[in-house]
Amino acid sequence: MAEGIKDKVAIIGMGCTRFGERWDAGSEDLMVEAFKEAVEDAGIEKKDIQAAWFGSCFDEVNVGKSATPLSLTLKLPFLPVTRVENFCATGTEALRGAVYAVASGANDICLALGSEKLKDTGYAGLPEFSQSLGTKNRLIFPNITAPGAFAMMATRYFSKYGLGPEEGKEVLAMISAKSHHNGAKNPKAHLRREVSVEQILKAPMIAWPLGLFDCCGVSDGAAAAIVCRADMAKNFRPDPVYVKSMQIALSSGEEMMYTDWDGTYVATAVQCAARAYEEAGITNPREEISMMELHDCFSITELVTYEDLGISPRGKAADDVRDGFFHLDGDIPCQPDGGLKCFGHPIGASGLRMMYEMYKQLQGKAGDRQISNPRLGLTHNMGGFPPMNLISISIVGL
Amino acid sequence: MAGIVSYGGYIPRYRIERKQVYKAMGWLNPATFMPGEKAVANYDEDSLTMAVAAGQDSLSDLDRGTIDAVYFATTTAPYGERQNAEILATALDCRSDIRSADFTDTPKAGTTAVISALDAVGANSLKEVMVCAGDMRIAKAGSMQEEIFGDGGAALIIGRENVVADFAGSYSVSYDFVDHWRGSGQKLDQQWEDRFIRDVGYTQFIIEALAGLGKKCGIEPKNLQRVAYPCLYAGDFKKIAGKLGLSQEQVVEPLLAQVGYAGSADPLMHLVKALEESKPGDKIAVVGFGAGADAMLFEVTQGILEIQGERRGISKHLAMRRELKSYEKMASFRNLLVTEKGIRGERVASTAFSELWRSRREVLALYGVRCIPCGTPQFPAQRVCVNPECGAIDQMEPYRFSDKRGFLFTYTGDNLAFSPSPPAIYGIVNFEEGGRYWFDLTDVDLEELKVDMPVEMSFRKKYVDEQFGVHGYFWKAVPVMA
Numbered sequence: 001m002a003e004g005i006k007d008k009v010a011i012i013g014m015g016c017t018r019f020g021e022r023w024d025a026g027s028e029d030l031m032v033e034a035f036k037e038a039v040e041d042a043g044i045e046k047k048d049i050q051a052a053w054f055g056s057c058f059d060e061v062n063v064g065k066s067a068t069p070l071s072l073t074l075k076l077p078f079l080p081v082t083r084v085e086n087f088c089a090t091g092t093e094a095l096r097g098a099v100y101a102v103a104s105g106a107n108d109i110c111l112a113l114g115s116e117k118l119k120d121t122g123y124a125g126l127p128e129f130s131q132s133l134g135t136k137n138r139l140i141f142p143n144i145t146a147p148g149a150f151a152m153m154a155t156r157y158f159s160k161y162g163l164g165p166e167e168g169k170e171v172l173a174m175i176s177a178k179s180h181h182n183g184a185k186n187p188k189a190h191l192r193r194e195v196s197v198e199q200i201l202k203a204p205m206i207a208w209p210l211g212l213f214d215c216c217g218v219s220d221g222a223a224a225a226i227v228c229r230a231d232m233a234k235n236f237r238p239d240p241v242y243v244k245s246m247q248i249a250l251s252s253g254e255e256m257m258y259t260d261w262d263g264t265y266v267a268t269a270v271q272c273a274a275r276a277y278e279e280a281g282i283t284n285p286r287e288e289i290s291m292m293e294l295h296d297c298f299s300i301t302e303l304v305t306y307e308d309l310g311i312s313p314r315g316k317a318a319d320d321v322r323d324g325f326f327h328l329d330g331d332i333p334c335q336p337d338g339g340l341k342c343f344g345h346p347i348g349a350s351g352l353r354m355m356y357e358m359y360k361q362l363q364g365k366a367g368d369r370q371i372s373n374p375r376l377g378l379t380h381n382m383g384g385f386p387p388m389n390l391i392s393i394s395i396v397g398l
Numbered sequence: 399m400a401g402i403v404s405y406g407g408y409i410p411r412y413r414i415e416r417k418q419v420y421k422a423m424g425w426l427n428p429a430t431f432m433p434g435e436k437a438v439a440n441y442d443e444d445s446l447t448m449a450v451a452a453g454q455d456s457l458s459d460l461d462r463g464t465i466d467a468v469y470f471a472t473t474t475a476p477y478g479e480r481q482n483a484e485i486l487a488t489a490l491d492c493r494s495d496i497r498s499a500d501f502t503d504t505p506k507a508g509t510t511a512v513i514s515a516l517d518a519v520g521a522n523s524l525k526e527v528m529v530c531a532g533d534m535r536i537a538k539a540g541s542m543q544e545e546i547f548g549d550g551g552a553a554l555i556i557g558r559e560n561v562v563a564d565f566a567g568s569y570s571v572s573y574d575f576v577d578h579w580r581g582s583g584q585k586l587d588q589q590w591e592d593r594f595i596r597d598v599g600y601t602q603f604i605i606e607a608l609a610g611l612g613k614k615c616g617i618e619p620k621n622l623q624r625v626a627y628p629c630l631y632a633g634d635f636k637k638i639a640g641k642l643g644l645s646q647e648q649v650v651e652p653l654l655a656q657v658g659y660a661g662s663a664d665p666l667m668h669l670v671k672a673l674e675e676s677k678p679g680d681k682i683a684v685v686g687f688g689a690g691a692d693a694m695l696f697e698v699t700q701g702i703l704e705i706q707g708e709r710r711g712i713s714k715h716l717a718m719r720r721e722l723k724s725y726e727k728m729a730s731f732r733n734l735l736v737t738e739k740g741i742r743g744e745r746v747a748s749t750a751f752s753e754l755w756r757s758r759r760e761v762l763a764l765y766g767v768r769c770i771p772c773g774t775p776q777f778p779a780q781r782v783c784v785n786p787e788c789g790a791i792d793q794m795e796p797y798r799f800s801d802k803r804g805f806l807f808t809y810t811g812d813n814l815a816f817s818p819s820p821p822a823i824y825g826i827v828n829f830e831e832g833g834r835y836w837f838d839l840t841d842v843d844l845e846e847l848k849v850d851m852p853v854e855m856s857f858r859k860k861y862v863d864e865q866f867g868v869h870g871y872f873w874k875a876v877p878v879m880a
Contacts, residue, residue, distance in 0.1 A: 125814055128742045130861075135750035139761045139860075140778060140872055142824035142838040148812035152826060156808045159849045207812040208821070208844060257776045257784045259834045263808050263826070387826065387836065 004279035008103040010233035010240035011225050011396065013042020016356040019221035019343040020190035021119050027056075027063045028073045030222035031115050034349075035074055038111070038224040043236055046074070049226070050107040052081045055094035055114030057347035058127065059085070062117045070113060087383020088295060089248060089392035090114055091223065091351025096246045096392070098227050108229055115222035116346030125218055147215050147298065148207035149385035154300040155209065156263030161315045165209055171318045172299035173200035175326075176213045176341055179296060182328050183338020185368040190219045191342045214299040219344025223352035225359075239363045244280035244376065245395040247272050256387040266301075266382065268391040269308035276393040277310075282376070285310045289332055289395075290374035291361060293354035295382040296339045305380060306334075309393075328369065336361060336369050351392065354379040358396050400519040401561035402696060403526065404705060406455030407670045408448045408551040409657055409715035411841050412438040412722040416545050422725035426540035434655030436548040438722055439534045441731040441818040442840055442858040442874065445472040446482055448551030448663070449532030450489045450857040454801065455710050456528070456553040457490065465490075465555070466524040467497040471511040471531040471662040475502055476859075476869040478582070485871065486530055488762040489857050491798055497524070501662075505628075507531075508552070508662035509686025509694060515556040516565045516694075526557040533661030536732045538586050546630055548658015552666035552712075562705055563673060563682070563696040569610035572690035575599055592631070600629045604638055604685050607693035611683060615695050619644065619683060622695075624676065626650035626668035627685035630659055650684075656716055662686070669696075671712040676702060710879065718879055720841065731818060743816035746863040749870060759796070764855060764873045766833060767794035775799070775833035797833075799855065800873060804829040806851045811844035827853055827875050838874045852878040 015037025017030050025033070039046065054070035056062050063069035067081035084093040091114035098110035121127045126146055130138045158168040180195040195213060203212035233240035249272035255261040273285075282288045289311070296302040306317040311332060312325075320326065326334035335341065337357035340350060358377030360366045376397040383390045413435045420431050439448065449470055468490070470483035477485075483498040501507040501514070508531040515527035532551035537543030556565075577599050578589035589595070604627045608619045619625055620643035629635040629652075639649050650672045653660070660667055665686040672682045680698040685691055722728060729735045757778070759765040766777030772788040775797045783790045809825030816822070823839040825847070839847070840858060853875040860872040 123741055128745060128747075128816075130747040131745065135753040136757055136778070138747045139749070139754060139757065139870065142836050143812070143815045143817065143822045144824060144836070145812055145814045147814055148810045148822070148824065151810035151812070152808040155810065155849065159808075204813075205811075206814055207810045209810075252786060253780070253784045254786050256836070257780070257834055258774065258786070259828050259832070260786075 005099060005103045005246060006244050006280055007242050008230050009099045009227050009243045010230045011227050011243065011355070011359055012233055012236040012240050013038045013044065013226035014224065014356045014359050015041060016188055016223040016353055017221050018188050019219050019346065019353065022220035023119065025220065027069065027115055027117050030117070030220060031070060031073045031113060034113060034115065034222040034224040038226050042226040044109065044226060047077070048109050049076070049079065049111045050109055051098070051101055052076060052079055052111040052113065053094040053097035054081060054083045055085065055090040055348040056083065056116060057085050057087065057090045058116065058118065058121065061121050061127070062115070086248070086390055088297065088345065088347055089351055089381035089383045089390055090348045091353065092379065092381050092392040092394060093351070095225055095352060095355060095394070096248070098225070099243055099246055102227055102229055108232060110227050111224065112227065112352065113222065113224040114348040114352045116348040117220050118218045118346055119220050144385070145207065146385070147210050150298040150300055151207040151210045153263055153304065153386040157300065157304060160262065160264045163318070169201060169209055170197065171321050172214050172303065173197045174321050175299045175302050176200055178327055179335040179339040179341035182336055182369060183342025186338050186342065189338045189342040190217065190344045210298055210300065216297050216340035217344040219346055221343065221346040221349045221353065223349045223356050225352055225355060241359045241362050241396050242398065243394070244397050245276045245393070247276040247279060248390060248392045249275070250390045251384070251388045263386065265304050266308050266386060266389065266391060268389055269305060269382070272391040272393045273309045276395055280395040282395070289376050289378050291333045291336055291358065291371050291377050293337065293339065293357055293379045294334055295380050296335055296341050297345060297382065301382055302334070309380070328371070333371050336366065336371060351379065351381050355394065355396065362396065362398055399561065399564050400516045400556060400558055401565045402554050402563040402673070403557040403560055404456045404458065404460060404555040404562070405670045405673055405711060406452045406553040406709055407667055407711040407715055408451035408455065409437045409712065410439045410443055410448065410549050411718050411720045412440055413719050414438050414722040414725070414728055418723065418725055419545055423540035423544070430540065430542050430545050432545040436658030437550055438728050439549040439731070440841060443534070443549070444476055444859055445474045445532035445534050446476055446485060447857050447859055447871070448534070448549065449486055449530035449553065452532065452551035452553035453486065453490045453528060453530040456555050458708055460555070462491050463493060464526045465492045465496065465528050467515070467518065467527040468492055469499050469501055469511040469515060469527060469529045471501040471507040471529065472533050473502060473505060473507065473661050474534050475500060485762065488758055489871070490528070491763045491800070504688035505661045505664065506686045506688035506690065506692055508664070508666045509684065509692035512554055512556065512666065513568045513570070513692060513694060516568070519556050519558055520565070526555060529554045529556060531663040531666050533663045535661045536586060539729060539734050543587065543589070546659050548660050550657050550660035550663050550667050552663050552670050554666060560701055561699055562701040563698045566695040566697050567611065567615040568692060568694045569607055569614050570690065570692045571603060571606050571610070573603065575689060596631045596634045600631065600687065601634055601638060603691040604629065604687060605641055607685055607691035608642060608683060611693035611695055617681065622648065622683050623680040624648060624650050624672045624682040626665060626672055626683070628652070628659065628664050628687050667712055673698065673702065674706060674711045674713055678702060714879070727819065739816060746861060746865070748866070749863065749868045761872055763798065764800035766797050766799055768797040769793060770795055775829065775831060777833050777835045799829060799833060802829050802831055803852060803854050803878060804875070806847065806849060806853050806875070807834065808849060809839065809847050825875065839876065840874045841876045846877070854878050
């Protein structure tokens with residue numbers, strides 16, 4: 001009978017680069033920047049690492065395929081190194097690989113590092129998809145962008161729950177404004193200015209009904225984690241952070257090609273959350289979760305995720321948004337570091353950047369953004385589009 | 399006896415007033431002013447897509463399996479080599495054991511294709527032939543042709559059974575008459591002097607063809623109910639009628655003022671218009687002009703009454719009008735303006751033809767499958783059933799979505815995606831009879847869209863890879879035509 005991985009693995013060190021338009025840094029520079037901080041934070045040496053997982057998504061832009069970019073850059077001594085990619089959960093997948101290796105007993109100490117140089121694509125926004133979605137999809141997919149694909153979920157949500165376009169856009173704007181408020185306090189974030197709801201509502205339309213501030217930017221960054229067996233963790237530091245759950249869920253095809261899914265939620269997230277809560281032993285997420293880093297690629301994603309995670313009741317997340325439930329000083333602070341909204345989304349790194357914030361918050365090292373007495377932190381990634389996607393949910397705590 | 403079994407038509411929804419064209423370019427040649435308006439293909443339409451639309455109209459709910467040959471007539475084929483008629487035949491879900499041919503190089507090709515079909519059916523060499531014509535003739539900015547040309551398509555199904563108009567005979571003359579020409583590899587037409595074209599060409603050949611037809615079939619043109627012929631010069635158009643002794647009611651009024659001159663599709667569009675307006679017993683002659691002229695004679699049967707209301711033909715399409723106010727948009731759609739496409743428009747993903755071969759019915763004919771155990775239609779074709787309660791593997795039957803209606807489940811207008819006519823509009827369609835997928839939308843503005851609005855599918859140009867000369871086609875959703 002599988003036991004899950006609750007309390008089998010601890011994070012003992014993390015690093016995170018400054019995210020942004022890092023014209024000054026190539027992929028190797030970002031990897032080294034994140035790695036150095038992680039190793040120093042863990043108080044280990046490179047030779048202590050026994051295996052590594054490398055997350056990068058748009059490899060053709062960054063460094064090409066395989067895990068050699070990481071092993072060659074860090075001069076890892078003939079270690080087992082695996083490259084992973086799972087759309088926007090790539091960073092989390094790197095962590096998951098490292099965590100499972102330790103939980104399985106195959107290794108004692110592992111490295112997870114995710115890195116992405118999206119600013120070298122030459123695109124504003126993500127590169128055009130038809131080049132990378134496959135020979136058949138290239139013939140039949142509509143002319144989508146990520147903002148457009150998610151905008152369609154906003155249209156369905158507004159329609160089902162009777163939100164007029166203005167009211168709906170205002171709720172979404174509050175979500176982004178909240179994140180910008182937090183990011184303004186974060187020296188590692190790309191965007192560090194407060195943005196008001198009025199500014200957000202006046203911003204140019206990207207894909208109706210999502211405007212400029214409803215969409216996260218594209219940036220460069222890297223983040224890393226050192227993990228080890230839970231029973232070894234206190235040898236390295238007094239305040240390790242323990243992994244309670246790591247779950248992912250992939251679309252089955254029914255959202256896209258079958259007519260049951262109503263377009264107002266993320267079907268994978270509901271399944272993933274159920275498994276994550278069971279693995280972590282959580283029965284009342286709204287009461288038990290202290291803080292969250294959700295995948296706010298678009299404000300609508302965050303809104304429906306509040307419901308998909310069982311935090312807000314179905315169709316009622318707007319009430320929680322208006323009440324400030326997810327503000328830094330609210331009941332469950334969400335995106336305390338500023339989120340994808342302020343960091344941008346270097347795909348390979350984001351999952352680990354989220355974990356970095358949960359880790360620092362649990363250790364009381366989040367400075368101006370510190371949440372009082374956090375116990376459990378949840379990170380959530382969403383890769384793909386509402387009708388075909390994958391979700392990762394990770395829960396960590398003391 | 400061979401004849402017309404069914405007819406179909408297509409006119410692009412966009413219409414531009416000629417005075418808009420004149421306003422933009424009349425400074426160059428003030429003599430180009432013409433009245434009325436013309437039909438303009440949307441950026442995602444071409445001669446092939448219009449021919450498919452006309453073909454679909456003609457096929458209606460008829461069995462596509464009885465078509466033995468598919469002929470495509472055009473002077474503006476997207477491919478110089480890759481048979482355009484076969485792309486058409488695949489899109490219209492015809493069998494593979496058929497003949498296919500492109501008829502091209504002159505506007506007379508439309509009528510020539512029909513006559514060839516009639517001859518084959520008449521000789522019992524083929525049972526049923528579909529002839530589709532489409533033209534999107536592009537002219538130089540500021541030219542007379544730019545005012546005259548219009549885009550459109552027409553289709554006829556030729557057969558022996560359930561004939562709505564019997565074929566009574568044809569007469570053709572062929573001359574190497576160079577009124578206009580376009581060398582291989584050249585993009586745009588050139589033409590010789592107007593007087594030469596009127597006096598030698600239209601005036602002589604049309605009369606020669608109709609007179610010859612009359613003699614062959616034993617009836618003078620002035621005793622026919624309807625006569626359709628093209629002539630781009632208004633004065634000479636009337637003169638020809640006068641010389642043949644035709645009254646105004648007999649002459650099929652040219653679509654010039656509403657559509658424009660649609661090349662090889664033009665005579666067939668006028669024939670369809672005449673058939674829509676006809677009664678059993680009417681004798682209709684139609685002339686195609688170019689490198690000489692073809693004339694064909696038909697006699698309408700009782701059968702016409704059964705299909706007249708059941709086809710969109712010409713009149714319904716004429717009514718489905720959307721104003722195109724911008725000359726610059728028209729010029730940009732037709733690649734007369736070099737426009738900024740940006741990185742998203744310039745980089746075109748390559749086409750894997752081996753993949754297109756395997757999925758040609760899905761891509762060109764919008765074929766999916768239906769699971770036999772649970773009856774769920776699904777697109778694209780799946781081997782494993784998408785119904786979470788079913789999951790059957792390899793128990794599918796082919797299922798065609800192209801003629802199915804649906805509802806717009808959701809949509810967006812995307813300013814980030816490249817579109818020659820922004821914003822890029824796309825959405826998810828739930829098909830009425832089952833199945834769901836996401837598609838680009840076209841021929842509609844964002845403000846007109848509503849969740850759950852009814853949509854139908856339209857064959858369109860999905861992308862053009864200019865570097866490698868690839869025209870990619872697929873289906874888009876459009877609001878259901880009233």
